[in-house]
Amino acid sequence: MIRKDGTTVWTEVKASLISDENNHPVGILGVTRDISKRKNALDELRKLSRAVEQSPDSVLITNTKAEIEYVNPALLKISGYSAEELIGQNPRIFSSGNKTKKEYEMLWHTITKGRVWEGEFQNRKKNGELFWEATTISPVTDQNNKITHYLAIRRDITEQNRMTQELIAAKERAEESDRLKSSFLANMSHEIRTPLNSIMGFASLLPEEESKELLNEYANIIVKNSEQLVSLIDGIVLYSKLQTRLMTYKPTRFEASKLFSDIKDSFSLAVFQENASLNYECNIDGATQLFTDYDKLRQVITNLISNAIKYTSGGEITVGCNSGEDHYEFFVKDTGIGILPSDIEHIFERFYRGRNIEESTTRGTGLGLSIVKELIELLKGEIWVESEVGKGSTFYVTLPYVR
Template identity: 35%
Template structure:
């Protein structure tokens, strides 16, 4: 029989935990009110006589047997967790501390199970775990480097972004001192010291400094930090953001602004130039027309004036044509009109038209053409305008020497090259000479006629016809423009 001292009701009922006493067979001989309530029974009588296994999920009965075996060997095993089962079948988290009961002879006469419903505790633990996982996910998802330094300035907590930015492994980065990132950089060192002072004295600090990576590269960083107390100890916690891309964007923005300003300046200069270029031949035409109509003008002078008016008219027509062409190109309205073109006739026409320019400038004009005539399919009008623009520039900027037009057909393409011994192009202008509104050097070229659109139109037409143009030049020695067009040869 179980000693009545172990069944002291005052002890059973005073415990907030459930207490279940069984015999050696595991049958309940006594249960506290807390235990009765815990397992969903109404009174003690409903519990007494039941096997303790009734309170445990059937899947865990083997664990109970093992626990009883341990107790019989003299090892209670400490607290264990089970899946408890209430009388209505509801499961809950159950913690059990157990021990043997001995009679007055010291023999084991039964078992005592101290039960505790730990469902809320488990929920709290799971909630805490979830929160920790969420915080860890946020910790790693932050785009910047996160850091926590102890009061000695040693790194004790960081995220993966910290390793990526500094390029140190997890083992290498542990314990790094806050000042290690700014070695051999007195300016950044002083800035960081000031930021740390702000963090502890003012509650928040923010600075920009150069962080030194493992490979020695320094990158611009924006740091924020606060002094925090954790378990009575002071720490420096904060975030660092890489400013490299921002600096690059700012640099690009500055460059874009400068390009826009340059474009605006060039456009203004172009408009002033085009206004001058239009007014000059127009004034010449109007002025000489008055002289032609003057009755006192003799016939010889009148013929000279008519020639001048004709030249000025052609010049004005060329300028207007350039303006219309560039406008059409910029709006995407320009199209190619293909036809059969005899290279022999094309080059002969060009030679006759531009020979007069050569005579006026006192320079030689040479055309190297294929020995046999070749008929190609291309846009004759655009091809003439391209070659014309290149030759016009060659004669315009050449005071002595020659202007050369070379033409040959090979590999399904027709290749043209316009070469001169003129003033050439400065290196700083080579990459911009095909841009609209650019004429080599706006100030330098004020001594030369022209709208500045010729090369832009030439390049655009060549691209439209499926070709490409290249330029080689040396300032003071001359220029060479070459382009190739894909053609169908008949």
């Protein structure tokens, strides 16, 4: 109905026939009632119902006995359950078991007191998959302010939580990297300064020394420290090339015997000076042709042996190789100090040094094993370590057959 002022009014009309004493119709009795408020309320209710049905968030309603009475399509979609499977059930059907009894008691205490509870749940889908939801649970009251139902609105935050955890992990890695870099720079200063001081100190003694025996000793010390300095700089340059992707894979064919012969010649003096023994166990024919980047493979094994010598004073080092079904395996085994279990997963990280290393007596930059790992990745191989503290370590390297 349209009023005189042009506004629309919803009305309910009831009409009845008026008859005379002979039952002949003589008129109509009409009653009109304004139902605008009721109609508007119904419209609002339908609108609310559609909003809940179409909401991307999960909506769940329970009675005061915690029995589910309503679930919207979004909840059915994410949980994998049907409405028939959920109606009448307790919401614990979604429980993953990661919340304690005390936490549930606090939740129940909050909502039964008429207050809103907000928090996160790790819930379980029908197929067993876990997912995270941010949940708000609020009481629903009647006109007498008595709680009749509880309304839970839940939003899937699984991806958000995953990204948050990744950001936290990235932040921790960045902080650890900064710490290791600072330690590396401080250590590098010491690593460079130590051989330089020796070179400068003994070089200054040469002009005044008359003893040929002492001159030879000073000269040997200068040469040894110069070699250490060159090795240090070579390592830094190699690391820099790997980081800037300037290293390229240059495969060639060569005999296994050549590789081990060259390595043996390189370490005869170093092994003697450390009072260690270096053994070779190559279980493939020396004439076997390997096809990979010779220089990089040699660098890998050289670094592993150097590392073993550093931590195996007076012990035994074994270098060897085996052949598998589709790969060659190289290993460097020592009877040194070993690696702590907590260090194993970090040992190939840049600047990382084992926690059981005596810094004052064992020098190093923390780059050697990270260089080895990156070289192996360049060679399309794999590397891992097995170790026991106090008994030694074995580093394994595998390279695929290339024909």
